[in-house]
Amino acid sequence: MSNWERKALNFINQTGRWDKEKHISSFLAFSISLVKNLVEADIALQLEFEDEETARVKCASPLHLNEIVLNPEPIKKLLYANGFKTIYWRVVPPPEENVFSEIMPALSSAVIMPVNTSPNNSLLILGWSEPPSFDAGFLECIETIRLRLKEVLVQSQQQIYFQRVAIRFAAILHTIPHALVFINNDGFSGWVNQEGATLLGLSGPGEQLPAVLSDAMMQLRNKAANIVAIDREAMQLFSSPENSIRNWTWEMEHKTLMVSCLPVNTQQVSGRLWIFENSDQDQSFPPLKN
Incomplete structure (x- = not known):
């Protein structure tokens, strides 16, 4: 088993325990911190699209990046251009071409991962000052992490939906x-x-x-x-x-x-x-x- 395969399996195992033992509301923050450590990124954060004018940084490491607000329009254009697939920047574009330049100071490489965190969509962004190998093992590891995140988030969204439905109908039936x-x-x-x-x-x-x-x-x-x-x-x-x-x-x-x-x-x-x-x-x- 390669090093990247072990890291992907580690992520699946740890998120599996979290899924069973702890509340889903803190799952994404935990996952971002875990991914950052596993792939040895220098920064890791969630960028949430709050509305048409606001994309806000959350769950950031380092912490000083939290609450930075970016214009979502050019970011969405980038996502559309890449079919909402994971974007791999082996070399980070120059500031004038980088829609994330404000949160990527002195980074050489980055991964931008779209994540559906209903009701708002988000991005998980990882960055390195010294680029990782970006070999096949690394790409497969990132894709495994993305699929695991999607799986848990979809399950949690369904669980929250059914809990709301159950509460609503219980209230009706009790009256x-x-x-x-x-x-x-x-x-x-x-x-x-x-x-x-x-x-x-x-x-x-x-x-x-x-x-x-x-x-x-x-x-x-x-x-x-x-x-x-x-x-x-x-x-x-x-x-x-x-x-x-x-x-x-x-x-x-x-x-x-x-x-x-x-x-x-x-x-x-x-x-x-x-x-x-x-x-x-x-x-x-x-x-x-x-």
Whole structure:
């Protein structure tokens, strides 16, 4: 294994541990510092395109380069001209031709790597006063690092997106006036909204074990005045091809619940959604009494 191959593998291993153990918000700063050390660059920094008029230096080493602002327009023209691929300057152009001259003092070589850091795009810039070999091993190492950065950043962006979606839909489901209980067929996961937690006497909404949810619903069912009819309907429910029931009446002490049980089957999720609707729409669900 060549020296450059070991450096690329080192980057993959260390970013792998970071990806599992630490928050993604500091991943890019860590990666820039790691790359700088691995490839023995004299400077390493992120240049983020904040808006049409501002490209700002961040995560810079040395630190005095941080917060320098460049005009993004000529930089974007350079990127377009190179098809947004990694740019290798074996010899840094003279200042009048170098759009990065302000942040590349006394450098002889540089690598400019476009990185998608949504919502803003960025560049990772490495510079040397004494140029590295720029041989095939070096180029392959840089490309491996670029692909690894892209992989982790795409994963983190997807994770952040799904977290936002989950938070948004959880907020919506918690405000629905019906009690909602979902039990996944995997036997390990379930979910209940605020009204459902109140109805079933649970400590709070959110993720719950299916066993906890099933036990709480059984306790609720056992308190119904028409439990014999409920059990009869339940046998039909679990043996029916449709595997669903709507407007199932549960006569409780102070209210009548209209219960629905609906199958949920998608590529990602398989289970049952229970909906408990208080027939008196002006009343919320009181907590279940033991």
